[in-house]
C-alpha cells in the first residue's frame with residue numbers, strides 16, 4: 001500500500017506529500033477495490049466499526065424495516081445538534097425564557113430555523129420511534145434471542161416521550177405551562193410514590209421557577225445522557241443478537257457432514273477433561289466454509305450507502321418542514337387563566353382524553369398496564385414461529401391484540417385533537 | 431495451541447475453601463451493591479427541596495367591607511374565591527381537584543377548562559372527572575380587621591366565618 005520512498009527526498013517533495021500523508025495516517029485503508037479492503041473499511045474506521053463487515057440481504061430490504069430505527073437515530077442526532085445550538089441563547093428563567101423565544105425569532109441568525117428544526121424533529125422522533133416499535137412487533141422481531149433488546153427499546157420509547165414532555169415546558173408559554181401542570185398532576189395520581197414524584201419534578205407545590213430549572217436540567221443533561229447510553233446498548237445488542245431478525249427460510253437449509261478430523265459433535269457439552277482446538281470452538285466441530293449459500297453482502301458500500309441515503313432524506317424532510325412551518329409559540333404564561341380548552345401535544349391527547357374520564361385509570365392505570373404488557377411481551381409470547389415476516393399468520397393473535405391497542409389509542413388521540421372544545425365539551429370539527 | 435475449558439470451580443483438594451470464598455464474594459457484592467443503592471437514594475434526597483420558593487400560604491385579602499353582600503370574588507393570583515353570604519365569609523379553592531387547572535366561574539358555580547369538571551356554588555362536583563369537591567380554606571379575622579386566609583389548613587365545606 002505505501003510505496004517505499006527513496007532515502008533522500010527533497011524538502012519540497014515532503015511538503016507536497018503532506019496532504020496525502022495526513023490522509024493516509026487517518027485512513028489507513030485505501031478506498032476499497034477488493035473484498036479484503038471492503039471488510040477492512042468497516043472495522044478500521046471508528047464510526048463504521050459498529051457495523052458488521054457483511055450484512056444479510058434481508059436486513060437491507062427497505063420494505064422490511066422501512067429504516068425506521070435508523071431514522072429515529074438520525075432524528076436524535078439532529079435534535080442533539082440543534083438543541084446544543086439553542087442552548088447558546090436559552091435561559092431557563094421564568095422571566096427570560098419567553099423573551100428568548102421571541103429573540104430567537106427576531107434577532108438570532110437562523111434562530112427560527114433552528115427552533116423549527118428542533119421542534120419538528122422532536123415530534124418526528126416520537127412518531128418514528130413508535131412506528132419502529134410497531135414494525136418490530138408486527139415482524140415478531142422481539143422473539144428469542146432479541147427479548148432484552150425489545151425491553152431496551154421500550155425504555156427508549158418511554159425516554160423519548162419523557163424528553164418531549166420535559167422540553168415542552170421550556171418556551172414558558174401558555175401551552176407549556178398548562179400541559180405541564182396537568183402532566184405533573186397525573187404523576188401525582190400514581191400509587192404510593194405519586195405525590196413525591198410530583199413534588200420532585202416541580203421542586204415545589206406548583207409549576208414555577210423551580211420546575212422550569214428542573215425540567216431544563218432533565219431535558220439537556222440527564223435524559224440525553226441516559227438516552228445515548230441506552231441507544232449504545234441497543235445497537236450493541238443488535239450485533240450480539242445476530243443482526244436483524246429474518247425469516248427462517250431466508251437461508252436455505254443445508255445439512256452438514258462432520259469433518260473427519262473433528263471430534264464427535266457434542267462439543268457443546270463442556271466436559272472438563274477435554275481440550276479443543278480453536279476452530280472447534282468457533283462454530284462447533286463442523287466447518288461450514290463454502291458450504292452455505294452466502295446471502296450476505298459487504299457493508300461497504302451496500303449498507304453505508306443505504307444509511308447515507310436515509311440520513312439525507314431525514315435531514316431534508318426536517319429542513320423542508322422547518323422552512324414551511326413555524327413552531328408554535330402561544331401567549332406568555334398566565335398562571336391565572338388556562339387557555340380553554342388547554343390541550344397537551346397531540347401524542348399525549350389520547351392520554352388527556354382518557355384522563356378526562358378518570359385521572360387514575362386514564363393517566364396511570366391503563367398506560368401502566370400497557371407499558372407492563374409491552375415490557376412483558378417477549379416473555380409472555382414464547383412461540384418461536386413467525387419471526388421476520390410482516391403480519392405472519394403464526395402470530396395472528398399477538399398482532400391482533402397489538403393492533404387493537406394501537407387503533408384504540410389513535411381513536412382517543414383523534415377525539416382529543418378534533419372533537420374537544422371549550423371546557424373539554426364534545427364538539428364536531430365541521 | 432489449545433484451550434482448557436475446565437471450569438474453575440474453586441474446589442481445592444482441601445474442601446471448605448469454596449464456601450469461605452463464596453461467602454466473601456457475597457459479602458463484597460452486598461457491600462458494593464448496598465453502597466451503590468445508598469448513593470442512588472441520596473441523590474433523591476439531595477434534589478428534594480427542603481424549602482420551596484412559592485408564594486406564602488397564609489396571607490391577608492383585605493377588609494370585610496371590600497366584599498359586600500353577595501360577592502363571589504375570584505382572587506386569581508391567590509387561587510381562591512372569596513364568597514360573602516350575608517354576614518358570613520368563606521374562601522374556596524379555585525384549583526381544580528382533577529389535575530390542577532384553574533377553574534373559572536360559571537352560572538352554576540365553577541367550571542374547569544381542562545377536562546370539563548363542573549362544581550356548584552359550594553365547590554361540590556356536579557360533573558366531569560374531578561374526584562373531590564373544591565376545598566375550603568381556613569379564614570379568620572386578624573386583630574387589625576383584615577381577613578386572613580391560610581391555604582395550609584383545609585376546613586369542612588360549609589363552615590363560614592361569621593362576622
Ligand code: HEM
Nearest residue numbers: 065067068069070072073133141150153154156157244245
Ligand atoms: C430512540 C429510539 C430508538 C432508536 C434510535 C432505535 C434504533 C434502532 C436501529 C437503528 C435498529 C436497526 C433496524 C432498523 O432500523 O429497524 C433497531 C432495531 C431494533 N429495535 Fe430499535 N430503536 C429505538 C427504539 C426502539 C423501540 C421503542 C423498540 C421496541 C420496543 C425497539 C426494538 C428494537 C428491536 C427488537 C430491534 C431488532 C429488530 C430486528 O432484529 O429485526 N427499538 N433499532
Ligand code: FES
Nearest residue numbers: 526528529542545
Ligand atoms: S384539571 Fe380540571 S377537569 Fe382536569
